[in-house]
Amino acid sequence: MSSILTYIAISEGKIKRSSLEVLSRSKAIADANGLACEAIIIDENASSFTDSVQNYGASKIHIVEDSIFSQHRNTPLLSALSKVMEASKPKVVAFASTEGTKDILGALAANQKAGVVADVSSFDLTSSGVIAKRPVMAAKVVGNVEVTGETILVSVRSGSYELVESPITAEVNTIEFSSSESDLKAKLREIISATGDTIDLNEAETIVAAGRGVKDEEAKSLITELARVLNAGIGASRALTEAGVYDPSLQIGQTGKVVSPQLYIAVGISGAIQHVAGMANSKVIVAINKDADAPIFEVADYGIVGDLYKVLPPFIEELKKLKS
Amino acid sequence: MKFYVCIKMVPDVYAPFQIKDGELIMDADRMVLNAYDASAVEEALVLSEKHGGEVEVVCIGSAKASETIRKALAMGADKGSHIVTTGDEGFDSGSYANILTAFLKDKEYDVLSLGKQSQDTDSGLTGSMVAELLHLPYTTNAVGLEIENGNLIVKRQGDTGQEIIELPTPCAVTCSNDMNEPRIPNLKGIMASKRKPIDTIDLASLGISESDLSPNSKVVSFEHKPARKAGQKFEGEADEIAREVAQLLDTEANVI
Ligand SMILES: Cc1cc2nc3c(=O)[nH]c(=O)nc-3n(C[C@H](O)[C@H](O)[C@H](O)COP(=O)(O)OP(=O)(O)OC[C@H]3O[C@@H](n4cnc5c(N)ncnc54)[C@H](O)[C@@H]3O)c2cc1C
Ligand SMILES: Nc1ncnc2c1ncn2[C@@H]1O[C@H](COP(=O)(O)O)[C@@H](O)[C@H]1O
Numbered sequence: 049m050s051s052i053l054t055y056i057a058i059s060e061g062k063i064k065r066s067s068l069e070v071l072s073r074s075k076a077i078a079d080a081n082g083l084a085c086e087a088i089i090i091d092e093n094a095s096s097f098t099d100s101v102q103n104y105g106a107s108k109i110h111i112v113e114d115s116i117f118s119q120h121r122n123t124p125l126l127s128a129l130s131k132v133m134e135a136s137k138p139k140v141v142a143f144a145s146t147e148g149t150k151d152i153l154g155a156l157a158a159n160q161k162a163g164v165v166a167d168v169s170s171f172d173l174t175s176s177g178v179i180a181k182r183p184v185m186a187a188k189v190v191g192n193v194e195v196t197g198e199t200i201l202v203s204v205r206s207g208s209y210e211l212v213e214s215p216i217t218a219e220v221n222t223i224e225f226s227s228s229e230s231d232l233k234a235k236l237r238e239i240i241s242a243t244g245d246t247i248d249l250n251e252a253e254t255i256v257a258a259g260r261g262v263k264d265e266e267a268k269s270l271i272t273e274l275a276r277v278l279n280a281g282i283g284a285s286r287a288l289t290e291a292g293v294y295d296p297s298l299q300i301g302q303t304g305k306v307v308s309p310q311l312y313i314a315v316g317i318s319g320a321i322q323h324v325a326g327m328a329n330s331k332v333i334v335a336i337n338k339d340a341d342a343p344i345f346e347v348a349d350y351g352i353v354g355d356l357y358k359v360l361p362p363f364i365e366e367l368k369k370l371k372s
Numbered sequence: 373m374k375f376y377v378c379i380k381m382v383p384d385v386y387a388p389f390q391i392k393d394g395e396l397i398m399d400a401d402r403m404v405l406n407a408y409d410a411s412a413v414e415e416a417l418v419l420s421e422k423h424g425g426e427v428e429v430v431c432i433g434s435a436k437a438s439e440t441i442r443k444a445l446a447m448g449a450d451k452g453s454h455i456v457t458t459g460d461e462g463f464d465s466g467s468y469a470n471i472l473t474a475f476l477k478d479k480e481y482d483v484l485s486l487g488k489q490s491q492d493t494d495s496g497l498t499g500s501m502v503a504e505l506l507h508l509p510y511t512t513n514a515v516g517l518e519i520e521n522g523n524l525i526v527k528r529q530g531d532t533g534q535e536i537i538e539l540p541t542p543c544a545v546t547c548s549n550d551m552n553e554p555r556i557p558n559l560k561g562i563m564a565s566k567r568k569p570i571d572t573i574d575l576a577s578l579g580i581s582e583s584d585l586s587p588n589s590k591v592v593s594f595e596h597k598p599a600r601k602a603g604q605k606f607e608g609e610a611d612e613i614a615r616e617v618a619q620l621l622d623t624e625a626n627v628i
Contacts, residue, residue: 123509146531151513152500153500154501163588166494167494182494184494184594186491188389194592197588234537234539297532297533297534310627328600332627334617334621347600352613352614353606353613354613362610363618366615
């Protein structure tokens with residue numbers, strides 16, 4: 049039986065929720081089209097994740113386990129994926145659109161002569177291939193894309209699909225693989241991680257995002273306090289990541305991350321299209337901005353026109369009351 | 373160090389547009405140099421100013437794309453190659469990657485630089501495709517580049533932090549606009565660019581015909597992004613509206 053294969057991304061010892069969202073979608077497509085729903089885990093501890101993955105309906109799980117996968121490295125990841133694809137000849141390979149996926153998707157398509165469509169917000173199988181929706185023109189427009197090919201690679205934006213459990217006992221297929229760091233041309237010297245225990249923005253239920261209006265330590269500590277009260281992840285506009293006020297990995301938008309939390313609170317952010325491109329799919333958007341004409345109000349469900357130094361203290365206080 | 377920078381002319385995302393019967397209608401004259409490619413050009417210029425070197429840009433596109441090449445030359449690139457197409461072939465990243473590969477396969481260079489994505493489509497595929505087709509070590513989403521002992525040191529924005537990756541040359545890298553602020557060409561640069569060479573190349577001379585390039589993916593229609601329901605705007609006494617919205621988030625939106 050032909051299959052749809054979902055790549056399960058592991059990051060810092062945890063399954064990325066977005067890849068389980070994709071697996072949930074793949075399972076639905078597999079069931080509707082009589083395909084096998086399979087998954088692939090590539091990690092130094094790949095086998096430890098099979099239980100969680102079979103919970104989302106993968107009937108066969110390919111495991112590639114090697115210490116080289118302790119960190120993201122594109123060359124071995126590419127060869128592992130190619131090896132599995134050549135062995136199992138899937139019709140579709142689906143990925144969560146992480147930075148790790150973006151690093152290899154084009155190369156894998158070229159290597160496997162596969163059709164490919166990146167960063168979709170939905171996808172389905174047709175008689176001739178895959179049809180997908182993807183935001184274009186800084187997410188002002190949605191393009192409907194048809195993809196053909198013996199095999200088609202699809203990467204999916206986080207938050208595009210709900211998690212749906214469908215427990216099954218999967219067959220585990222361990223693939224022989226070894227790679228040594230010294231064989232790699234590209235050397236990973238080190239990873240500079242964001243300090244502190246940051247919440248993964250792709251998985252956060254609530255995000256407090258700071259923009260250029262957040263000018264000084266006082267404003268920054270209001271942001272920190274608001275995020276603490278709501279147990280939210282902190283994000284930022286490019287103005288602040290560029291200025292070094294927040295870590296670059298916190299940038300939300302076209303260049304940064306695309307997020308879709310339940311609640312997004314934009315503080316001192318004007319709402320440039322490139323920022324909105326990364327957050328417009330949030331369920332509820334709150335904007336706090338002193339300029340009543342700021343474009344962020346066009347996408348906000350609740351717009352508070354006011355100075356953040358005056359708005360945030362009572363806002364935080366009221367939320368604390370509601371929380372307790 | 374010799375740099376090849378692949379630059380693309382893209383529609384200006386700020387230009388007004390209409391969608392009619394699934395077709396996206398925009399002013400075909402409002403085209404710009406892809407912002408990510410402008411950063412790639414900038415960084416190649418900075419590195420070659422610092423370490424010595426040469427920066428050549430290559431662009432696939434219609435006759436109009438020569439304006440984009442001139443822009444890069446005015447920034448300071450030394451030379452341009454314009455691979456001319458009619459401009460309405462519906463090429464996808466794979467088609468462009470195949471053309472770039474045909475052009476680059478017998479060229480000598482140290483660093484092949486691309487943008488991390490096209491600003492209009494956000495595909496982000498061409499860079500790693502070309503690297504794979506040319507068998508180059510590569511990395512993507514660079515936010516900083518350095519040269520050290522003849523190697524390219526890339527700071528890459530990854531999922532968990534910034535990866536510092538050392539690539540031997542020749543290599544390929546895709547650039548984020550978080551890397552730098554591209555220079556605006558000054559008058560001197562613009563004047564100088566007029567005397568710089570642009571090679572015009574057709575697909576046939578690269579040994580490819582348009583039928584070899586038929587894209588695997590095709591945009592069949594466009595639609596407006598899903599509309600959000602109109603929101604409420606609160607103006608007035610900061611203390612009052614702040615508390616009011618906090619309560620609505622709890623009672624109305626149910627997200628607290
Ligand atoms: C190709 C490309 C990609 C890009 N990608 C991204 C991206 O991924 N993410 C991103 O964010 N940007 C991105 N940008 C940049 C984007 O265009 C904007 O420049 C950026 O988002 C602006 O950030 P900002 O809203 O914080 O700053 P500004 O636009 O300067 O807005 C600051 C806002 O704060 C308000 N303000 C100031 N003081 C206060 C106060 N005391 N109280 C309340 N409000 C106050 C002001 O009224 C103003 O509206 C990209 C640009 C390009 C060209
Ligand atoms: N027509 C083109 N001419 C030159 N370079 C291109 C072209 N198309 C894509 N590229 C390169 O590939 C990058 C974008 O890839 P993609 O997002 O897949 O379209 C651009 O930033 C360029 O560096």
